[in-house]
Amino acid sequence: MARESYNDLLAFLAVTRERSFTRAAAQMGVSQSALSHTIRALEARLGVRLLTRTTRSVAPTEAGERLYNNLAPRFEEIDAGLAEVTELRDSPRGTIRITATDYAANSVLWPRLAPLIAQYPDIKVEIMTDYGLTDIVAERYDIGVRLGDQVAQDMIAVRIAADLRMVIVAAPSYLQAHPAPLKPEDLADHNCINLRLPTHGGCYPWELKNGKTELQVRVEGQLTFNSSYQMLEAALSGCGLAFIPQDLAAPHVAAGRLQWVLEDWFPTFPGLHLYYPSRRQSSRALALVIGALRHSEDS
Known part of the structure; x- marks a missing residue:
């Protein structure tokens, strides 16, 4: 040819x-x-x-x-070879495409990447948010970000955040009209705010844990979102119970805008990790992004 x-x-x-x-x-x-x-x-x-x-x-x-x-x-090998040559320039450059949840993007990625892109103007970062388990190779992403137990074994994984605790919260106005559940089975009688997962087309079951007892509870309610932040806003508005990351809810609980529900059943998951294919050759731009995101005890 x-x-x-x-x-x-x-x-x-x-x-x-x-x-x-x-x-x-x-x-x-x-x-x-x-x-x-x-x-x-x-x-x-x-x-x-x-x-x-x-x-x-x-x-x-x-x-x-x-x-x-x-x-x-x-x-892809040709592109990687060309990238290696361009890396010989004084200033690292290139576009790094990342897929992450909105929670990961807002709480970890953006705060740590903002100083990096200010320091290196030739590095471009594209962040796409979704809750699906995206095939980063097929979709041509450089990095994926998910909880540690969601990363495939054939990927190189780097921790970027501490373990994640999930909590159930509701506004005082909601709990005044609906007595707080005393056990997970009581969630069936409540208006629960769902998170839809695009990968499976269904809603995320609330994974609860009390000691060695683990439960997956499928909840029902009037509202379904594909964003933790929309779920938080709905809970603040008194629309029902929400299952969200603790650090999103904690300031509102401290201010009295939300209350903990079923606190004995709050689970903890392996923290956020970035991951990328083991066969991928790392460019300077990618290495800088990974370095900026890497978790430390002081993070």
């Missing part, structure tokens, strides 16, 4: 990764029709169909899947 066809292969990788001509074209800065023509020409030269197109989706054929799996890692 002629070397000028390498751009066609990059186009194929983009469409396959995005599962969309529209998104891939926007990413590459070309028109959708031009990108479609490029893929058709590539298929014609190879003599095999690479993509199955419908009005709503794009998916690789068996041949396309095989080609993608062979090419993607090699182009």
Whole structure:
């Protein structure tokens, strides 16, 4: 294949990764029709169909899947090699893409990364917040941030926060109208504020622990969010019980705006960790970001 066809292969990788001509074209800065023509020409030269197109989706054929799996890692190695060369410059540069929950982004990432990006203007950081267990390799993130027990074993993990305690809270106004639950089973009689998990499509069961007794309680209520901060605001408004990180609730409990509920059942989880593929070559920009986020006892 002629070397000028390498751009066609990059186009194929983009469409396959995005599962969309529209998104891939926007990413590459070309028109959708031009990108479609490029893929058709590539298929014609190879003599095999690479993509199955419908009005709503794009998916690789068996041949396309095989080609993608062979090419993607090699182009990643080329990108890494080029990044190594650019790292010889005096100032580290590059874009670091991170996926994290909104709680992790607000409580840990932003406070620690703000001084870094001020010091290194050529480092760019992109933070996307969600509660799904994102495949950082498939979605082309440099770093994922999740609780320690959610990190896959084939990833390099770095602790960035102390262990996390989850709590149940409610506003005094809510508890005046609804007597506080005395045991986890009583949660069935309460208006509980749910957190929806996009990975599984369902709501997060409240994982409670009292000594050696552990329970997963599926709660019901009028409100469901995909953000801990929205859950906190709803609880402050007297809309029901919320299951949120302790450090979000503690200032409001101290001020009398919230009260602890079922305090004997508050669980503790392994703290937030950043993680990245073990085969990834670290750039100076990535190393600086990891260093800025790394947890210390003084954090």
